[in-house]
Amino acid sequence: MRVVLVYPGITMEGFAKPATRPKTGYVQHGLCHISAALKNKGHKVFLIDLRQLFDWQELPGIVRRIKPDVAGITVMSMDFDVAVESARIIKETGKDIKVIVGGIHPTIVESDFLDNPWVDYVFKGEAEMTLPEILDDLAKGNVKDKTVTGRMPDLDSIPFVDRELFGVLEAPWVPFLKMPFITTVAGRGCVYNCNFCQPAERKLFGAKIRRISPERLIEELRFTKNKTGLNSLMIHDDCLVEDEKWVERFLGLYGNKDLRKPFICQGRADIIVRNPALFRDMKRYGLALLLIGFESGSQRLLNFLRKGTTVEQNYKAAGICKRLGIRIFANFMLGIPTETREEALATVRMIKKIKPYVPSPAFYTPFPGSDLFEYCKKNNLSLITKHSDYKRDPVSPKIKGIDYDFLNKILSEVKKLPPSVRLKRKIDRLTLGRFNKELIRKYNPPCI
Ligand code: B12
Known part of the structure; x- marks a missing residue:
């Protein structure tokens, strides 16, 4: 499947400034782990990091270029509105794209998403083991419930995080540490x-x-x-x-x-x-x-x-x-x-x-x-x-x-x-x- 992961990290930082997409920034480890687990099972994984976009107008074109079957959005509580707006735009760009939200906020406040028309599935808990299975079930049209609960992985058995997913350099936020x-x-x-x-x-x-x-x-x-x-x-x-x-x-x-x-x-x-x-x-x-x-x-x-x-x-x-x-x-x-x-x-x-x-x-x-x-x-x-x-x-x-x-x-x-x-x-x-x-x-x- 073609899966696009969405990092809605603009609540704190805003969109990119005109003509400069950020070259540094932190990566979100949940998405990096999910990417590694999905790639390991042969899925094609893309990332939309909203911090790299100049505005919302860019999003539909990017979604059309990627042509995903599934979009997975990670949600911290403060990113809720941005996540929901991303889900709306993705769904309106491709009505067949299945939108899944996961992370701490959906796990704790599942009810925030249950009536949302742009969100197909609410994922609670950890995803490395269960999300690949859900994608198989989706391909067969087998996922009935809106809420899905993940199993806990053995951390030594999952692939290393996909550090390349974000395409930015992580930068130390104190001057006495050197990059990389x-x-x-x-x-x-x-x-x-x-x-x-x-x-x-x-x-x-x-x-x-x-x-x-x-x-x-x-x-x-x-x-x-x-x-x-x-x-x-x-x-x-x-x-x-x-x-x-x-x-x-x-x-x-x-x-x-x-x-x-x-x-x-x-x-x-x-x-x-x-x-x-x-x-x-x-x-x-x-x-x-x-x-x-x-x-x-x-x-x-x-x-x-x-x-x-x-x-x-x-x-x-x-x-x-x-x-x-x-x-x-x-x-x-x-x-x-x-x-x-x-x-x-x-x-x-x-x-x-x-x-x-x-x-x-x-x-x-x-x-x-x-x-x-x-x-x-x-x-x-x-x-x-x-x-x-x-x-x-x-x-x-x-x-x-x-x-x-x-x-x-x-x-x-x-x-x-x-x-x-x-x-x-x-x-x-x-x-x-x-x-x-x-x-x-x-x-x-x-x-x-
Ligand atoms: C590292 C970290 C940071 C880093 C990096 C943040 C980032 N955006 O990645 C820094 C220091 C920058 C940071 C900042 C903040 N953080 Co912080 N942070 C953490 C910390 C310690 C680890 C996160 C992590 O990588 N976990 C490991 C990964 C593997 O877990 P995960 O991300 O949850 O992902 C798994 C599942 O949730 C699920 N999943 C996640 N996303 C998705 C998506 C889909 C589609 C699916 C299916 C599944 C899924 O699968 C993943 C793999 O199993 C957590 C606490 C914790 N132990 O988790 C707090 C935590 C996430 N942070 C928190 C907070 C509040 C903040 C700040 C808002 C604090 C502030 N300054 O006000 C800022 C926000 C900054 C920002 N713009 O994002 C809270 C969030 C609470 C909430 N309800 O939203 C947490 C939970 C800490 C806490 N207990 O209070 N943080």
Whole structure:
């Protein structure tokens, strides 16, 4: 079959600017996995990355050129409107094209699509095993229900992600990492139970965490390195360091001369405090930046969020990272339901003390499928009126009872970085940034 996958990523970034289609950007791993699984079964796979289009008018012509039998659209909550508009245009361009939506939003809020005339099937869960079977059934005219549920694959048995699908170079978003840079996701699921996220992720990936074996990841990195080169890496897992044994085994293999490149991943304050030796080893093998969800400087709110960490651990973890020379990317939230001004100030004070390399603030956003979303619904707190509001950037108000002007005022304090951090960033930019620019100049990504 001819399958076109659609990445509707314009909610945040918009369409391409006149005369310049982006040469860099992140890839969407779900679609890259689906592409690999379908190609493996002999299907012909195409991609429409809306970020590469100048406007909606381009879409019908592209669909006519591809002549797909099936269109698969991935949908995060904030991309809902764009996804539905894509489905409408695709269906109106070719009424026989079967449109399937999948990803976190259809998995959690299936009902958003059930009455939609442009969507033929709503796919819940993971697709590598089940989507190829659905395509076989579609060819035989055998798919009756609008909702389809995917089986969970064994991550070591599925093909490597199709990194070429997107035709853009991934680019590190920090100046001290060199291209070629790639992102990868080593596991699915999360053992933690934070109420701002769960149980949505458990509904998508199941209750148990599954992770690719370190050996298989190394095999994939080596394969990628031989194909496109590899100078730095981000492992996107929600909490990679949760399985300390896995990390040790991975490091043992990754540390092996040819592969050892700087990498970024996500950690947790309690794990850093419990096992600093693990992070010392990670630093030795290339950990260049560690994302940590500090979330709040109020213990009451950390408990309310079911984060499972303490404010004291936040400070201690930051101290350990400083001593080990690991740069910190500090995720934290303001505007949590029930948060007082004093608690918001405590969070800002904490971040100022920690002095992270990147302070990354968010306004708490109630995402569908999470327990805190249900709490906001029950207490009539949500100010989200359209799907495109489902982004946690500290810009628009998210819930009632929060003084966002006050939050913006106290946030400006965190944005004023100490001179030492500003200088370090400038040096990073000057020394390593130019390698990346040269690579992007050389590279001409194919555009549809
Ligand atoms: C990597 C990542 C990012 C990266 C890359 C984002 C991207 N567009 O790919 C970055 C850091 C840029 C990012 C940013 C954001 N992210 Co993010 N991100 C993730 C993360 C950690 C991994 C995603 C991933 O690759 N998973 C692995 C792949 C294999 O899984 P998958 O994509 O779900 O795909 C499988 C199935 O869903 C299904 N499937 C998916 N699509 C389709 C389509 C079809 C047709 C079918 C049949 C099946 C199908 O099959 C796939 C293979 O089995 C997830 C959490 C998680 N663990 O998944 C959050 C997550 C997706 N992000 C989230 C959010 C909120 C954001 C932001 C909006 C945050 C913000 N700044 O406000 C931004 C949005 C940026 C953007 N424009 O897209 C939420 C989404 C919640 C929601 N309800 O929408 C998640 C779930 C985290 C969370 N729990 O809150 N993110």
